[in-house]
Amino acid sequence: MTDEATIDRAYFLANYPTAFGKLTASRREGFEALFDAWDDLPHLDYLDWLAYAMATAWHETGGTMQPVREGFAKSDAEAYAKVTAYCARQGIENYARRHANGQSYYGRGYVQLTHSYNYQKMGERLYVGKAFYDDPDKVMQAQIAAKILLIGLMEGSFRPKAGTLIDYFSGMERDWFNARDLINGDKKKVAAWTLKEWPGGKPTGELIAGYGQAFRAALRQGRRQTLDNSEGLSIG
Incomplete structure (x- = not known):
């Protein structure tokens, strides 16, 4: 012991x-x-x-x-809309754009994890493979x-x-x-x-x-x- x-x-x-x-x-x-x-x-x-x-x-x-969604949004749709509008105002690429799987990779969690590759990388680091890429709202747990x-x-x-x-x-x-x-x-x-x-x-x-x-x-x-x-x- x-x-x-x-x-x-x-x-x-x-x-x-x-x-x-x-x-x-x-x-x-x-x-x-x-x-x-x-x-x-x-x-x-x-x-x-x-x-x-x-x-x-x-x-x-x-x-x-x-854990929060970016912009303290209450839903996926609200976060997507907020980030899309922000990117348009800033004249930058919309990092919330939906991928082929229908998912958007705006910031989530205790720290704002953004971009699909970061969801993929962190999933691999935590030994869950593509889990966060396939379902980014898991980061809200x-x-x-x-x-x-x-x-x-x-x-x-x-x-x-x-x-x-x-x-x-x-x-x-x-x-x-x-x-x-x-x-x-x-x-x-x-x-x-x-x-x-x-x-x-x-x-x-x-x-x-x-x-x-x-x-x-x-x-x-x-x-x-x-x-x-x-x-x-x-x-x-």
Whole structure:
């Protein structure tokens, strides 16, 4: 029998940053999905990484902690229409265009996974083959979205030139602000809604850094006992 590191969920519930609002059932479900995905990944104890992933999910979902479609659309048709209109306004190729299988590959999940090749690549990385390409709405499942977010950040899948989480959080480094580069190049962009809250507003990178630091304070490792591999069972 061996001990495995796991997230102390009772500690998180007791120390959840209430300044973010009530820990609703749907928010808790989203956090649990991230904790499940984290605990399933081997040999991870860099809680800064998890805290930054939580902060990213919080920002990208507007604090709901539930996977979202691009533009916070309520349906596939609405997301398709919104992205198509956006691309037309920007004069860029419509990345939401429907493929021969009828599917549209606009952004979905805890982080906006876009383009058919990224759905294909992430499906292969999670050992489900073409599942996400054939049915992109699978990315709207919290457990799947959580794995995509964590693996994408740790492996630098979203913006490869920006590096990976270890480039921002290691024994020598804790760079909450610049870690936003892993997801988007908008770290210095002032979020419009913050103009009402702070003089001059607050840059996106600073916002997410604040979320991440608050979540980090609510995290600690726990332990769970597992039987050896010959048994193939877990306890607790």
